[in-house]
Amino acid sequence: MVNRFVLNRISYHGKGAIKEIPGIIKSKGFQKAFIASDPDLVKFNVTKKITDLLDAEGMSYEIYSDIKPNPTIENVKAGVAAYKASEADYMITVGGGSSMDTGKAIGIIINNPEFEDVRSLEGVAPTKNPTVFTIAVPTTAGTAAEATINYVITDVEKKRKFVCVDVNDIPNIAIVDPDMMSTMPKGLTAATGMDALTHAIEGYTTKAAWDLADCLNLEAIRLIAKSLRDAVENKPEGREGMALGQYVTGMAFSNVGLGVAHSMAHTLGAVYDTPHGVACAMMLPIVMEYNAECSGEKYREIARAMNVADVDKMSQEEYRQAAVKAVKKLSSDVGIPAKLEALKEEDLDFLAESAYADACRPGNPKDTSVEDLKELFRKLM
Known part of the structure; x- marks a missing residue:
């Protein structure tokens, strides 16, 4: 069996890593940046940490912040139009998964305009060209979108999220600077951290798991378990451990896939707008119990x-x-609830059917059914 492994070409890690950005831009000869960042990061001057570096070097940029926590098809289409109007020649994504997922979709469509409807990017789309040159700067320690070939877009009209898997969407350069994560509030730190743990545990137990991914995911589990509580308290060592842990599992799960905890979390986000990390955290132990019989000795190593x-x-x-x-x-x-008050019995059929159709579901170690998923959702009530 042949196993493929796709990674960023270059990544920078550690406090102050963002200071590398101007030099990277100069070395590439770029003229104007399209900065995709969510409105709260702009409002609270987190994005300014990047624009200050560009301003100091007289570098041109334009900010696009029409981005929602669960980015939509409309966000992407508006971003594509804004990119074209800006006359930018490269992109910087600043934020969590929402900013980076939006940027990925924009960049892919700019260089592959036949996918401008956005929906056609679902699954493994046959794009021909890499995304526009992208520098990804995460501000959360969770999604690892700066390291993955995946992104998720919400179809508001159909009340569902869809996963896009494309080796052409991976950012060219990742800047993983824990200082960019120090402004995250406790709740967001906890939720994104549990998302990272879900990536690591699902990636370690997925059907496609193999030795290279396993060693990365196990180390990620160790780092996250050691660091998340301190990160929630904004201790530097916790922030540094989480910045690394979420990136390490990003390298792995991007290549081996996930399972139904993510399928179900995507559905909860689409229907109830549940923050993705919170949904993952609630589903993870429920799904682990469900999958235990198919896990061999792996739960021993997780423990x-x-x-x-x-x-x-x-x-x-x-x-x-x-x-x-x-x-x-x-x-x-870290303060994550175990139950979802918004969940309604009458929604279970739609939720289960949507989760079953999700791209992450086939990777689950235990084969599942719509009825199984309904029962798993019911455990959140």
């Missing part, structure tokens, strides 16, 4: 990575329960 003591003395049932319990405790410790 070990989450610093559970004496796992080698446990039976298979005990270490599987210990892994799920450790995930539940971390989620609770």
Whole structure:
């Protein structure tokens, strides 16, 4: 069997990494940046950390901030029009998954205009050209969109999210600077951190998992379990550990896929506008329990990575329960709810059918059905 592994060409890590940006731009000879960043980051001067660097060097740019937490087809179409009008020749995405996913879709369409309807990008679209040159600067430690070949767009009309998987969308350069994440509020830090943990655990247990991805995902689980509580308290060591942990799993899950925790989280986001990280955190232990019988010895290693003591003395049932319990405790410790009040019985059929159709579902280690997914959703009520 042949396994493919796709990565960024270049990434920069550590405090102050954003200072590399002007030099990168000069070396490439670019003239004007299209900066995709969400409105709150612009409002609270987070994006300004990047524009200040450009201003100091007399570099031209235009900011596009018509971006929603769950970016929509309309956001993308407006962004494509704004990019064309700006006459920019490269992009900088500043933000979490929403900004970077929007930027990915914009960049792909600019260089592959036959996909301008956006919906045709769903799944593995046959794009021919790489996205416009993109420097991705994450401000959350969660989605790892700066490292992946995936992005997610919301179809408001159909009340669903769709996943796009495209090796042409990966940013050229990732700038992973924990200082850019230091302004995140506790709730967002917790939610995005649990999203990263979901990436790592689902990537480690997915049907396509293999040795190279496994070693990265296990290290990501260890880093996140060690760092997330401190990151929520805005301690520098926690921010640094999460910045690295979310990127490490991004490299891995981008190549091996995810499972139904993400399928279900996508659906909850589309129907109830549930923040993606919160939805992932609520679904992860439920799905882990569901998948346990298909996990072999992997839950033992998950428990070990989450610093559970004496796992080698446990039976298979005990270490599987210990892994799920450790995930539940971390989620609770950082303030994530276990139930979704908005969830309604009458919505379950649509939710389950949408989750079953999601691109992440086939990677789940346990084969599932619409009825199974309905029962899993019901556990959130």
